[in-house]
Amino acid sequence: MRRFVKDNALSLFFLLAFLAALVGQSIAGTADYNATQLSDGGEPVSWPAYVTSSDFAVDVAENWQSEYLQFLLFIMVTVWLVQRGSPESKKPGEEGAQSDQEQKVGPHARPSSPAWAKTRGLRQSVFSNSLGLVMGLVFLLSWLAQSVAGTAAYNNRQLAQLQDPVSWGAYVASADFWSRTLQNWQSEFLAVLSMVVLSVYLRQRGSPESKPVGAPHATTGEEN
Amino acid sequence: MSARTGAVRLLTVTLILGATGCSSAAQKPRALAAAEGFYTAIRAGRAEQACSLLSPRAREGQESAGETCASSIVDLRLPGGRSLETQVWGDEAQVRLSADTVFLHRYANGWLVRAAGCAAREARPYRCEIEG
Numbered sequence: 001m002r003r004f005v006k007d008n009a010l011s012l013f014f015l016l017a018f019l020a021a022l023v024g025q026s027i028a029g030t031a032d033y034n035a036t037q038l039s040d041g042g043e044p045v046s047w048p049a050y051v052t053s054s055d056f057a058v059d060v061a062e063n064w065q066s067e068y069l070q071f072l073l074f075i076m077v078t079v080w081l082v083q084r085g086s087p088e089s090k091k092p093g094e095e096g097a098q099s100d101q102e103q104k105v106g107p108h109a110r111p112s113s114p115a116w117a118k119t120r121g122l123r124q125s126v127f128s129n130s131l132g133l134v135m136g137l138v139f140l141l142s143w144l145a146q147s148v149a150g151t152a153a154y155n156n157r158q159l160a161q162l163q164d165p166v167s168w169g170a171y172v173a174s175a176d177f178w179s180r181t182l183q184n185w186q187s188e189f190l191a192v193l194s195m196v197v198l199s200v201y202l203r204q205r206g207s208p209e210s211k212p213v214g215a216p217h218a219t220t221g222e223e224n
Numbered sequence: 225m226s227a228r229t230g231a232v233r234l235l236t237v238t239l240i241l242g243a244t245g246c247s248s249a250a251q252k253p254r255a256l257a258a259a260e261g262f263y264t265a266i267r268a269g270r271a272e273q274a275c276s277l278l279s280p281r282a283r284e285g286q287e288s289a290g291e292t293c294a295s296s297i298v299d300l301r302l303p304g305g306r307s308l309e310t311q312v313w314g315d316e317a318q319v320r321l322s323a324d325t326v327f328l329h330r331y332a333n334g335w336l337v338r339a340a341g342c343a344a345r346e347a348r349p350y351r352c353e354i355e356g
Contacts, residue, residue: 041281041338041356042315043331054314152248152313159316162327162339162349 022060026051029059040160054152058180061149065142066184072135074192084220085200087211091221103128143181147172150180248312251330255317256310258335259326263304271298279329279336282356300353302341325350 005012026047033055034044050056074088079097083089101108105128109118116127126133147168154176155165171177195209201217204210211219258277265274271294275283278293286293305322315330327339327350341353 041279042329045315155311156314156316159311159313159318159327160329162342162352162355164344165311165313165318 025059026056029056042160054149054156057149058146058153061142061146062180062184065139065146066181066188068135068139068142069185070188070192072132072139075132075135082220083196083200085217086196086220087199087209088196089220094221097128146180147177150177248314251312251317251335252310255312255328255330255335256307256319258328259310259317259319259321259337260307262326262337262340263302263321263324266297266302266304269298271295277337278354279331279338279356282336282338282340282354285356286354297354300341302353327352 030045030047030050033050033053037044045053078089080095081089082092082095084092097103100106104110104113105117105124106120114127116123119127151166151168151171154171154174158165166174199210202210203213203215205213262274262277265271265277274297275286275293278286283293286296288296303321303323305324307319307321309320311318317328317330317335319326319328324340325342325344326337327342328335329338337354339350339352339355342350342355343352344350
């Protein structure tokens, strides 16, 4: 058990932080929602009622989709684009999907390589792109969930303001949907930009996300 | 982030969305019944009963200038008509009648009329005879 915790401490830390933040969001969200309810002449709702509401779902989903998009783009764009001096980048000249030998697939696979890396054809292609595929799929499903929950939350507000509800299609083309979407995207893109550029010149001793403190600014990727 | 963790998160969202959708479907007939009950009371001249089916704010709105809700509500023109469509989104509902539109809110003790005698306006909220 102790070994398991030590070996998986990074995942466990973020799992607990995720759950704590989600519970915190639900509690603060319930209080905020109830303040609006009272000002609109309604009644406060319970915590279970709030966490099963479209308001909570859209707030959660809009953040999830942007996070998965951020990592999807980071994973995919770094295949083809480099940033000289960044530990998040491959070295200049290594752009692209690289050779089978460099990727240790097919006949170049090691005995310890995953089973699908040793195969050829579709299974190797699927496994070779599995991280991007899963992140992309989760991004699309989260964005779809945002649009569905967003339609419900938007229509709830429309009716509360004595206005007609709209269809899913009309909501996806609405300012509310794109405002929620783009306000999350811009912050994610800024965070990635900051990480890529700042890591050229700044260091965090001991972190694998940083170059060693004494590494030159011009050192790119893993040539530390 | 593993695929399994992502799947669990998505399942959570699906369950939330499913619960929301099911809840709305179950509430449609109740919202419609509340709207029909209100208009039945109006047509039958049971003003007190009609007022009891209004939300607290809507009732207060009818009690202005020293007049009771029951005495003011009979003076209003509320055409009503047969029900055409009911939409429920969360704790808000809209019932379209052939000559009128009604807005309702769900309280702990059931659906109450927030606004009635409503006419649509282009890109603006409905104008309503009763509103609260």
